[in-house]
Amino acid sequence: MSVIPEKFGCMVFNDKAMKSRLPKETYDAMKKTIDEGKRLDIETANVVASAMKDWAVELGATHFTHWFQPMTGITAEKHDSFISSRSDGSVIMEFSGKELVRGEPDASSFPSGGLRATFEARGYTAWDPTSYAFIKDGVLCIPTAFCSYGGEALDKKTPLLRSMECINTAALRVLKLFGSDATAVKTTVGAEQEYFLIDKDMYDRRRDLILTGRTLFGAKPPKGQELDDHYFGAIKSRVRDFMTELNEELWKLGVLAKTEHNEVAPAQHELAPIYSTTNIATDHNQLTMEMMRKIAKKHGMVCLLHEKPFDGVNGSGKHNNWSISTNTGINLLEPGDTPQENAQFLLFLCAVIKAVDDHQDLLRIAVASASNDHRLGANEAPPAIVSMFIGDELAAILDSIENDTAYDAKEKTLMKVGVHILPKFPKDTTDRNRTSPFAFTGNKFEFRMPGSSASIAGTNIVLNTAVADALNSFADELEGADDFTGALHDLIKKTIKEHKRIIFNGNGYDESWTKEAERRGLLNLRTTPDCMPYYISKKNIEFFEKNKVYSEAEVRARYEIHLENYVNILGIEALTMIDMVKRDILPAMSKYTDVLTKSIVHKKAVIADDACEYEVNTVKKLSSLTSDVYRLVCELEGSLAEAKNMSDSLKKATAFKENVLQNMADLRAAVDEAEEITSSEYWPFPTYTDLLFSVR
Ligand code: ADP
Numbered sequence: 001m002s003v004i005p006e007k008f009g010c011m012v013f014n015d016k017a018m019k020s021r022l023p024k025e026t027y028d029a030m031k032k033t034i035d036e037g038k039r040l041d042i043e044t045a046n047v048v049a050s051a052m053k054d055w056a057v058e059l060g061a062t063h064f065t066h067w068f069q070p071m072t073g074i075t076a077e078k079h080d081s082f083i084s085s086r087s088d089g090s091v092i093m094e095f096s097g098k099e100l101v102r103g104e105p106d107a108s109s110f111p112s113g114g115l116r117a118t119f120e121a122r123g124y125t126a127w128d129p130t131s132y133a134f135i136k137d138g139v140l141c142i143p144t145a146f147c148s149y150g151g152e153a154l155d156k157k158t159p160l161l162r163s164m165e166c167i168n169t170a171a172l173r174v175l176k177l178f179g180s181d182a183t184a185v186k187t188t189v190g191a192e193q194e195y196f197l198i199d200k201d202m203y204d205r206r207r208d209l210i211l212t213g214r215t216l217f218g219a220k221p222p223k224g225q226e227l228d229d230h231y232f233g234a235i236k237s238r239v240r241d242f243m244t245e246l247n248e249e250l251w252k253l254g255v256l257a258k259t260e261h262n263e264v265a266p267a268q269h270e271l272a273p274i275y276s277t278t279n280i281a282t283d284h285n286q287l288t289m290e291m292m293r294k295i296a297k298k299h300g301m302v303c304l305l306h307e308k309p310f311d312g313v314n315g316s317g318k319h320n321n322w323s324i325s326t327n328t329g330i331n332l333l334e335p336g337d338t339p340q341e342n343a344q345f346l347l348f349l350c351a352v353i354k355a356v357d358d359h360q361d362l363l364r365i366a367v368a369s370a371s372n373d374h375r376l377g378a379n380e381a382p383p384a385i386v387s388m389f390i391g392d393e394l395a396a397i398l399d400s401i402e403n404d405t406a407y408d409a410k411e412k413t414l415m416k417v418g419v420h421i422l423p424k425f426p427k428d429t430t431d432r433n434r435t436s437p438f439a440f441t442g443n444k445f446e447f448r449m450p451g452s453s454a455s456i457a458g459t460n461i462v463l464n465t466a467v468a469d470a471l472n473s474f475a476d477e478l479e480g481a482d483d484f485t486g487a488l489h490d491l492i493k494k495t496i497k498e499h500k501r502i503i504f505n506g507n508g509y510d511e512s513w514t515k516e517a518e519r520r521g522l523l524n525l526r527t528t529p530d531c532m533p534y535y536i537s538k539k540n541i542e543f544f545e546k547n548k549v550y551s552e553a554e555v556r557a558r559y560e561i562h563l564e565n566y567v568n569i570l571g572i573e574a575l576t577m578i579d580m581v582k583r584d585i586l587p588a589m590s591k592y593t594d595v596l597t598k599s600i601v602h603k604k605a606v607i608a609d610d611a612c613e614y615e616v617n618t619v620k621k622l623s624s625l626t627s628d629v630y631r632l633v634c635e636l637e638g639s640l641a642e643a644k645n646m647s648d649s650l651k652k653a654t655a656f657k658e659n660v661l662q663n664m665a666d667l668r669a670a671v672d673e674a675e676e677i678t679s680s681e682y683w684p685f686p687t688y689t690d691l692l693f694s695v696r
């Protein structure tokens with residue numbers, strides 16, 4: 001791309017496009033809608049729609065779609081052309097305000113978790129003017145929310161927008177007490193995206209990758225990631241070409257793709273955007289994943305977004321960098337220069353600490369999936385225990401506030417909130433605690449548990465709502481206080497005392513942490529079925545209802561969908577394994593055994609006393625493994641049938657986790673052992689070496 005600033009956002013109907021194409025009063029009305037959530041009347045919507053269509057047609061678009069995010073976690077679109085017929089048989093290109101504002105996708109097959117009876121299965125989509133429309137593949141995409149006719153959210157955007165509204169109101173209440181002149185508060189997110197790139201020819205020969213996104217078999221390669229020679233290494237030219245094209249396409253769509261590098265595992269990479277408001281960051285992350293998949297194909301590669309495509313090699317996550325800022329340009333998680341600013345910072349910091357401690361279960365649930373279960377708690381990702389890292393300096397400051405002790409041994413300063421200036425503590429740039437699931441990094445928090453393939457909406461819905469809830473409880477206490485500074489100091493002190501158990505600055509990968517966390521009473525919810533019951537606890541339903549983010553029916557629907565999804569994924573994986581074993585792996589093992597056996601007979605015919613050690617030992621081993629594999633695949637079929645027959649969704653998911661998953665692991669172990677002694681000429685699938693090192 002020759003002139004980046006000129007091309008940036010050229011496929012987006014952004015502020016610049018609106019300014020140049022809308023009449024002044026329409027533009028002003030649009031601005032009010034975007035900034036303040038004012039409803040747009042239908043006349044104005046008609047003008048906007050018409051200008052949007054002209055703009056899109058000039059850029060080659062022929063269709064439009066309401067682009068939405070159903071509860072599957074990916075995006076959905078149904079295209080309609082702009083064509084409208086006239087009585088003389090000709091056509092004109094038309095797009096009305098009504099079509100812009102509201103759509104009725106025939107979307108009865110999306111999961112609704114029982115929210116929508118089939119007779120009213122359609123649901124409708126409603127324009128989200130806070131996220132700009134854009135053109136993708138010749139289609140004008142209009143970001144929309146997806147709801148049932150009863151008004152229940154059937155998607156991930158609606159609750160995200162509700163949670164943003166919730167934290168906006170709560171934060172403004174608190175800011176008012178500090179005399180702030182801010183009129184809007186938004187949370188900001190930068191989602192770092194990890195992914196694998198592998199050769200398409202290799203991928204095409206692996207049914208497990210095609211059907212499940214991960215390898216279900218594969219012996220360890222002679223070389224893995226132990227040399228750390230891939231991390232930040234020189235980028236191979238084929239990957240570089242992919243990255244160049246990806247950046248260009250993302251920039252055209254207004255996505256602020258910024259940093260890219262090789263990750264720890266071979267064939268693993270990362271892309272980080274510049275942060276934006278949460279709603280847009282969520283839309284942009286979806287677009288980023290879609291573009292990665294599409295553009296990889298053009299370069300003869302496949303982009304794997306699965307959390308754990310390869311056993312024994314690092315998995316992929318999505319680091320959710322999160323902060324809160326005002327429309328006056330203040331990052332509320334940035335320590336300031338005056339006692340007043342510092343006090344405000346400490347209060348917002350405490351709100352996050354309280355939020356994470358009070359809602360460990362929901363944060364864990366937000367990142368729970370069959371695929372992420374393989375990654376959390378493995379030795380490259382945070383454990384399934386939610387805790388926070390705030391760095392030693394900040395911990396020492398909180399400690400001194402809590403205990404009324406001197407912060408600095410030399411100067412013997414007592415920390416009085418609202419009176420003293422916080423000592424300067426270094427921004428955490430070198431001393432990264434990479435083992436912490438939720439780390440303070442100087443002016444934002446980095447939540448590292450989300451999986452690479454998941455939408456970040458779920459995570460941010462919980463974060464926004466939990467912090468908003470904490471801020472509201474703070475405002476309740478402070479609003480009537482006679483001595484604001486005194487009350488503030490006491491509140492911060494009390495919050496630290498009550499919630500400091502969630503703060504852990506040590507090594508989260510260390511086994512001793514699991515014990516320590518248990519002693520502290522922190523939750524350790526290892527798998528999806530373990531954490532799901534918490535979703536529908538009385539406490540959590542009340543929490544979502546009180547903050548108007550989910551109704552009880554909406555929470556229960558999500559609980560059902562989550563479990564159903566877990567069971568479906570494991571079911572497909574088990575069937576894929578069975579298919580690969582029965583149709584390819586067992587026949588290959590049998591065939592190679594036969595080759596060796598024949599070879600023994602032939603050899604002995606020539607040299608009667610030859611012991612044929614290699615052939616005989618391998619035949620024995622392979623023959624015994626063949627029996628094992630056959631027995632294990634039958635066991636898997638049995639446990640799968642049994643689990644599938646269960647009707648209660650939690651019991652079913654638990655049976656999948658405890659029996660099916662265990663059988664799958666045992667079967668894999670036996671198959672991988674066989675792979676190591678079978679001639680590569682007979683092994684039916686590309687190996688880990690082929691998959692991880694074939695992009696050159
Ligand atoms: P690090 O080196 O800690 O990873 P970066 O500056 O590279 O820090 O940021 C990582 C991600 O965090 C980027 O996507 C960046 O845009 C995002 N980020 C930075 N500041 C904020 C903020 N205030 N709110 C949300 N995300 C942020």
Ligand code: MG
Pocket residue numbers: 192319446
């Ligand atoms: Mg980072």
